[in-house]
Amino acid sequence: MVSAAAVANRAPSNGLGLEVKNLSHAFELGGTSLPVLNRIDLTLQPGESVALLGPSGCGKSTLLRLVAGLETPLTGEILADGQPIRAPDPSRILVFQDPTLYPWRTVRDNVALGLQARGLLGSQRERIDEALAKVGLTDFRDAYPRQLSGGMAQRAALARALVNEPRLLLLDEPLGKLDSLTRIAMQSELIRLWQQQRYTSLLVTHDVEEALLLCDRVLVFGNRPARILAALEVGRDYPRHRNDPHLVELRQRALELLGLGSSW
Numbered sequence: 001m002v003s004a005a006a007v008a009n010r011a012p013s014n015g016l017g018l019e020v021k022n023l024s025h026a027f028e029l030g031g032t033s034l035p036v037l038n039r040i041d042l043t044l045q046p047g048e049s050v051a052l053l054g055p056s057g058c059g060k061s062t063l064l065r066l067v068a069g070l071e072t073p074l075t076g077e078i079l080a081d082g083q084p085i086r087a088p089d090p091s092r093i094l095v096f097q098d099p100t101l102y103p104w105r106t107v108r109d110n111v112a113l114g115l116q117a118r119g120l121l122g123s124q125r126e127r128i129d130e131a132l133a134k135v136g137l138t139d140f141r142d143a144y145p146r147q148l149s150g151g152m153a154q155r156a157a158l159a160r161a162l163v164n165e166p167r168l169l170l171l172d173e174p175l176g177k178l179d180s181l182t183r184i185a186m187q188s189e190l191i192r193l194w195q196q197q198r199y200t201s202l203l204v205t206h207d208v209e210e211a212l213l214l215c216d217r218v219l220v221f222g223n224r225p226a227r228i229l230a231a232l233e234v235g236r237d238y239p240r241h242r243n244d245p246h247l248v249e250l251r252q253r254a255l256e257l258l259g260l261g262s263s264w
């Protein structure tokens with residue numbers, strides 16, 4: 001949870017409150033059950049930004065897909081503003097590692113997809129240009145995906161999410177395929193967008209530093225079937241500094257929890 005002082009300094013949030021209660025999940029794989037998530041309890045306050053950090057294959061993406069309403073949990077429940085999540089909804093948008101833009105559509109037409117699918121293109125067309133402006137792509141609205149850099153393509157994918165005015169943004173390694181310099185720039189972009197739009201944010205990342213720079217709280221997951229090993233409160237204002245001794249200490253703690261304590 002964010003400290004009361006930090007919340008008081010923030011603009012009011014339109015974000016969804018999220019509750020995950022005693023959630024377990026498993027997949028059928030080759031005739032046997034593969035347990036993936038084990039009794040997860042999690043609460044996000046409206047407007048909070050939380051990172052999920054954990055070993056590869058522990059179930060982080062599965063948790064995002066469950067919150068997005070793309071899967072149904074085996075046991076337990078997930079509530080958005082107190083209502084059970086049963087299906088996808090434009091108030092909860094998932095952004096993937098791959099921008100997955102249609103190559104034959106311009107940036108603008110890719111961003112329009114969310115509205116088009118909901119039959120809102122006629123009445124809410126101005127939202128496309130607003131979303132492009134938010135991610136700094138106004139000048140590239142008529143470009144095709146092949147004409148964009150990796151960072152620009154990911155910004156276009158973010159615009160495609162933002163055009164829906166999400167109240168909960170689910171980010172699945174959104175910067176995972178970017179080079180390290182672009183990644184640093186995009187980390188600042190993600191902080192700026194979150195501060196401006198005031199959605200609730202749930203970020204899956206493998207990058208401990210990224211989790212600590214971007215989020216209010218970092219949840220460290222154990223091996224599959226994953227449970228939450230620890231919740232690290234970051235408790236620092238933005239912008240944050242990589243070399244802040246408090247962040248360095250938290251990074252060490254997170255690495256130790258992940259069994260990588262001697263890596264640094």
Ligand SMILES: Nc1ncnc2c1ncn2[C@@H]1O[C@H](COP(=O)(O)OP(=O)(O)OP(=O)(O)O)[C@@H](O)[C@H]1O
Nearest residue numbers: 027028029034036055056057058059060061062063
């Ligand atoms: N549709 C599916 N059917 C069967 N098994 C699945 C399915 N989706 C995921 N799994 C399995 O569930 C486990 C968790 O997968 P998930 O993608 O959630 O992990 P993750 O923590 O996000 O991994 P990574 O960090 O490597 O992306 C993996 O063992 C994966 O093989």
